[in-house]
Amino acid sequence: MDKPKAHKTALHEKEGIAQPESVSLDAIEHVTKLRKIQPTAQELVNGILKGDKTALSRAITLVESTNPAHLEKANDVINQCLPYADKSLRIGITGVPGVGKSTFIEAFGKHLTSLGRKVAVLAVDPSSSLSHGSILGDKTRMEELVKDENAYIRPSASGDTLGGVARKTREAIILCEACGFDTIVIETVGVGQSETAVHSMVDFFLLLKISGAGDELQGIKRGIMEMADLIVINKADGDNIKRARLAKTEFNRALHLFPAKNSGWQPTVTTCSAVTHDGIPEVWKTINDYFDLTKANNYFNFHRSEQNSYWLTETINEQLKSNFYSRKDIADLLEQNKKAVQNSEISPFTAASILLEKYFSK
Structure with a gap:
């Protein structure tokens, strides 16, 4: 006896059309070839x-x-690229996290490109001490500037470098200058560990502050403020305008307590709003006044020469460090001595002497 046919209900699934591949295999092959x-x-x-x-x-x-x-x-x-470099204005910008560095740089960069200048932003993103990764989200924050034909934004991870200046930022400046960018902006992490690195590769050092931050950063304030050529109180808009003006007065008083700069420039304080763009043109005017003064008294060229000497020694130090840790025999000996130091079998200083003697013996 034949089995009765199964009755189809309204809930049965109809045979559909096969979906095409979401990614073209030809496109994958083409991109792979280009990367090779x-x-x-x-x-x-x-x-x-x-x-x-x-x-x-x-x-x-x-x-x-x-x-x-x-x-x-x-x-x-x-x-x-070196013969085509050294023809830009280099501006370092720092400030504590949350001060609005990215928003300020976008407003500042858009103002400069509107004046016909070509702006390169070298943004240094903090690296995690645990995962060693970085978000590198500055292009996302500067969504208007990144679309500007006369602007270029390059985020880099700070790695283990103090002060938040990437190890190769100096070389990136040379490449950007050779590419025709006449204004180089370097944004640091701004955590106050050591801003000496960025100060030694820029012509002008700008410190961003916000009003009402209190004195919780007193321990790092003086060191950074002494290097600053201009202090800008950001977020001077809405209900914050009065507080920003008060902060400007307080910082102006503090600046007069610091020793005079070799450049002959007297640092000033101003307010601005990166959101409304109020005060941005005045910031650029102040920077221009600084360059007019330092080029007239020849400090500009002297400072550049001093920076080149500094980066010669820094490059030697970096190369020695890189060569030291990249040698396999040193890496093996380092692991042995690490265990000995951890077990208190040898002092760190003796272990270091053994490693250095091994390194310089070849």
């Missing part, structure tokens, strides 16, 4: 000199690489 093709040093240099931002980004990535195989190529790119 690495441009030569000369091709990168040619692109940079033509103002190609893609070539600039690839060159900075090459320079930031910790792969020893990339070092020679990176140095070749830097050396070829």
